[in-house]
Amino acid sequence: MQSKTALPKDTRSIRAQAISPRATATQAEAIRQHSTKRGFRWRGDWTIALVLLFLGFLTFIPLIMLLELSLKSQQQMADAMWLPAWPLYFKNYAKAWIVMQPYMVNSLNFSLGAVAVSILCSTLSAYVLARYDFPGREFFYMAILALLMIPGVLTLITAFVVTVRLNLNNTYWGVWLPLAAGAQAFQIIVLRTFFASLPSELFEAGRLDGAGELTMLLRIALPLAKPILSTLIVLQILNVWNEFIWPIMVLSDPGRYPAILGILRLGQLVTQRDPGAMYAGYVISGLPLLLMFAFTSRSFIRGLTSGAIKM
Amino acid sequence: MSAHSYPIKPPTFAQTMKRVRKYWFCYVMLLGTFSLLLTFSYYPALSAIYHSFTIWDGFRPAQWVGLQNYQEAFASEIIFRKGAVNMMLLTVWQVVRSSTFPLFAAALLYRMRSEKLAYFYRLVFVLPIVVPGVVAILVWRQLYEPNFGLFNEILQFFDLKPSAWLNSPKTAIPSLMFMGFPWVDGVGLLIYLAGLLAIPTEIIEAAKMDGASSLRRFFRIELPLIIPQVRLIVILGVIGALQNFGWQLLVTNGGPNNSTTVPAWEMYQAAMGEGRFGIASAVGVVLFLIILVLTLINQSYIRSNVEYQAD
Numbered sequence: 013m014q015s016k017t018a019l020p021k022d023t024r025s026i027r028a029q030a031i032s033p034r035a036t037a038t039q040a041e042a043i044r045q046h047s048t049k050r051g052f053r054w055r056g057d058w059t060i061a062l063v064l065l066f067l068g069f070l071t072f073i074p075l076i077m078l079l080e081l082s083l084k085s086q087q088q089m090a091d092a093m094w095l096p097a098w099p100l101y102f103k104n105y106a107k108a109w110i111v112m113q114p115y116m117v118n119s120l121n122f123s124l125g126a127v128a129v130s131i132l133c134s135t136l137s138a139y140v141l142a143r144y145d146f147p148g149r150e151f152f153y154m155a156i157l158a159l160l161m162i163p164g165v166l167t168l169i170t171a172f173v174v175t176v177r178l179n180l181n182n183t184y185w186g187v188w189l190p191l192a193a194g195a196q197a198f199q200i201i202v203l204r205t206f207f208a209s210l211p212s213e214l215f216e217a218g219r220l221d222g223a224g225e226l227t228m229l230l231r232i233a234l235p236l237a238k239p240i241l242s243t244l245i246v247l248q249i250l251n252v253w254n255e256f257i258w259p260i261m262v263l264s265d266p267g268r269y270p271a272i273l274g275i276l277r278l279g280q281l282v283t284q285r286d287p288g289a290m291y292a293g294y295v296i297s298g299l300p301l302l303l304m305f306a307f308t309s310r311s312f313i314r315g316l317t318s319g320a321i322k323m
Numbered sequence: 324m325s326a327h328s329y330p331i332k333p334p335t336f337a338q339t340m341k342r343v344r345k346y347w348f349c350y351v352m353l354l355g356t357f358s359l360l361l362t363f364s365y366y367p368a369l370s371a372i373y374h375s376f377t378i379w380d381g382f383r384p385a386q387w388v389g390l391q392n393y394q395e396a397f398a399s400e401i402i403f404r405k406g407a408v409n410m411m412l413l414t415v416w417q418v419v420r421s422s423t424f425p426l427f428a429a430a431l432l433y434r435m436r437s438e439k440l441a442y443f444y445r446l447v448f449v450l451p452i453v454v455p456g457v458v459a460i461l462v463w464r465q466l467y468e469p470n471f472g473l474f475n476e477i478l479q480f481f482d483l484k485p486s487a488w489l490n491s492p493k494t495a496i497p498s499l500m501f502m503g504f505p506w507v508d509g510v511g512l513l514i515y516l517a518g519l520l521a522i523p524t525e526i527i528e529a530a531k532m533d534g535a536s537s538l539r540r541f542f543r544i545e546l547p548l549i550i551p552q553v554r555l556i557v558i559l560g561v562i563g564a565l566q567n568f569g570w571q572l573l574v575t576n577g578g579p580n581n582s583t584t585v586p587a588w589e590m591y592q593a594a595m596g597e598g599r600f601g602i603a604s605a606v607g608v609v610l611f612l613i614i615l616v617l618t619l620i621n622q623s624y625i626r627s628n629v630e631y632q633a634d
Contacts (some may be wrong), residue, residue: 061440067428068447070505074462075454077473081465094473117337133355140353146346147339151355159360162368163616165566165587166611169594169603170367170374173381178362193363227347244538254456257572261595272457276573301453312431313445316513317520 032143058318082291089287103288108293111281112265115274120300121258122187122270123252130192130199135241137196140204141230153204159197172261186262191255195248200300206240207233243315246308273296364421371625373604380598392605401590402606410497410565413585417564419507420554428507429515430541449509456569463491463502464574489575492582500572501527511556516547558621562614586610 039086080096081089083106086095140146141153171190180186210233218228257272266277278293305312343350375392377385396402428448435441466473467488475485488498493586522545530540546553568588571577577584577592586606594603 020370037505045575050468056439057436059393060435062443064428064444064447067505067507071448071451071507074459074466075451077466078458078462093471094476129355129359133359140349141566144349145348146349147342152357155357155365159364161615162364163562163611163614165590165614166371166607167364167367169381169590169600170370171608172594173361173600174362174367176341176382190360190363191359193359196360198362199357250452254367256457257569257591260572272455275457275461280545294461296576298453298455298458301455305450307451309446313442313449317445317509317517 042304057071078291078294082288082295084288086285086287101286101288104288105296107286107289108278108296110276111289112271112274112293112296115269115271116296116300118268118274119270119272119297120252121184122255123249125184125188126252127248128190129188130248131193131241131245133192134196134199134203134244135234135237138200139207140234142204142207143201143233156197156200164194168257168261168312175262179209181262182264182268187259190258190262191252196252199244199248202240202244203237206237210236239311239315242308243312246304246312249304250301326512371604371607371611374601375608377601378599379601379604381594381600382440385601387594391411392602396605396609400584401581402589402611405581406584406589407430409583410585410587413500413567414561414564414581416500417560418557420503421508421511421560424506425508425511425556426515426546426553429512429519431543432512432516433519433545433564434537445513448507452509455575458501460570489583490579492580495575495579495583499575503572514552514556515549518552518608519545522548554621558618561617565610565614590625601629 066070077094080094082101083100084097085101088101091097102190119266130237137152137156141156143171161313175181176187178186180189214232218232223231254272256273257271259268263269264274269277275290275293275297278290374385376389377387378391398467430443435444457571467477469485469490470486472488474488486494491496496542526544526548527540530544537541566587568585568591571583571585571588572591575583577588587610590603590606590610593599593606
């Protein structure tokens with residue numbers, strides 16, 4: 013996979029022709045055609061680029077509109093709601109930030125807590141399911157796989173009842189634990205596959221050196237799992253940050269709402285004189301994800317394109 | 324893996340217990356995951372199935388009523404009539420939107436010769452995942468706003484009749500379907516691209532030498548070979564669409580005049596709005612069965628050859 017993508021396409025085609033069973037007289041003709049077409053192909057790239065640029069532009073229209081609205085004052089909006097205006101009105105962001113700050117802290121808290129609980133649990137489980145032949149292993153793994161058949165809509169209402177019965181409603185645990193539970197199946201399946209693919213010689217060597225079971229997990233398996241763990245963490249932060257139905261249900265105090273629910277209250281809180289502040293708040297609620305994406309986009313894209321993460 | 328590596332004779336109870344003692348730590352390491360799952364997945368799932376046959380307010384003892392909840396749900400004008408029609412429309416639409424534009428964009432990206440340009444476009448189409456779903460919904464609500472929304476301003480600019488969009492029962496569902504245009508979903512696109520890149524280049528080169536046009540190659544070679552990826556994206560999209568009620572919760576409340584309601588929203592309303600957890604559970608169970616049947620059909624219909632590949 014890696015070597016295939018790394019090769020430029022020209023060498024690929026030459027290699028393909030070299031091993032093709034059709035290496036007959038017609039091939040010379042084909043190669044000639046191929047090379048005369050190259051100039052056209054190069055231009056073909058630009059046609060594709062233009063079509064994609066157009067698609068990309070359409071995709072980004074709402075986002076462009078959002079950014080533009082977030083930088084307009086009340087007067088500028090009254091003049092022409094949707095047209096860009098000068099000068100940019102950055103005060104919206106200062107205003108929105110004051111309101112958004114506590115909600116951003118809540119969201120950060122929910123994301124980190126849910127990720128910590130679920131990655132800890134799923135790593136331990138995936139590791140033993142992959143590496144030890146203990147009685148009942150098949151049963152436990154089937155129980156994990158069975159989760160794929162249980163959709164969120166079936167458990168939503170009753171999980172809420174359980175959370176209230178455990179007195180976890182309106183607490184951080186009431187958000188962390190159910191969201192961590194929801195991520196277990198995906199994370200365990202991906203991690204178990206990864207741990208099972210590690211050569212057992214690594215662990216034999218560790219055992220000979222007298223390493224305990226936990227040491228082997230911490231010193232051998234986890235360092236190797238770093239790329240896959242970071243992808244799982246990014247995916248889960250995205251999910252938790254975007255989660256709003258569960259927080260609406262269990263958090264009765266709106267002060268504890270995550271950022272993406274905080275923006276629903278912006279309308280009442282800051283729009284008296286600066287309606288743009290509401291849009292600025294929308295932008296702010298997504299900034300941490302943008303920051304995370306800036307640092308991880310390369311591995312995220314590589315992970316998805318190479319088929320490493322798949323359900 | 325495990326069952327076959329043992330002597331053909333099943334192990335005696337004493338042997339099993341010996342191995343349980345040897346591998347005691349495995350059960351400890353599974354403890355975290357399974358306490359989360361028992362509390363927030365397995366128990367709520369069983370509880371939902373049981374309580375769908377009862378009248379229940381979530382907290383006081385439930386009263387067994389047999390199939391009454393199901394009868395009521397299916398007799399209701401809204402839940403499984405209007406709601407189900409909308410749900411089916413939105414689900415079928417999800418199939419269409421997740422298998423057209425993202426696939427088209429992936430096929431174009433695959434044809435790009437410049438690696439740098441192709442990477443740039445991947446980045447462009449994945450970038451929108453940093454926009455929280457709620458923000459996207461709220462921005463589109465502003466675009467649809469009847470008095471000063473972007474779409475009506477454009478229509479008025481061209482002297483066309485403005486539309487009520489989400490505020491009219493006639494246009495509300497089409498408006499929901501149009502949201503997100505042009506529906507290029509970054510993750511889906513990357514997974515399609517992964518499938519395309521995994522096609523052996525020899526096949527494509529052979530087709531090129533035979534003079535197969537770009538379009539013909541797509542329909543005769545590429546599309547059949549990435550059917551597993553298409554199936555994956557479509558089934559995930561369908562499962563999501565059947566359960567989704569984000570728009571209803573945040574914007575439409577199922578209105579106007581119940582024109583945008585879906586069963587999942589009615590379920591949420593019945594429980595959280597009216598405290599009727601029994602009938603909510605019944606709706607949840609029906610949705611669960613629909614999803615289960617679709618998943619099973621998907622799994623048996625065409626054997627999947629999408630594999631987990633860890634690297």
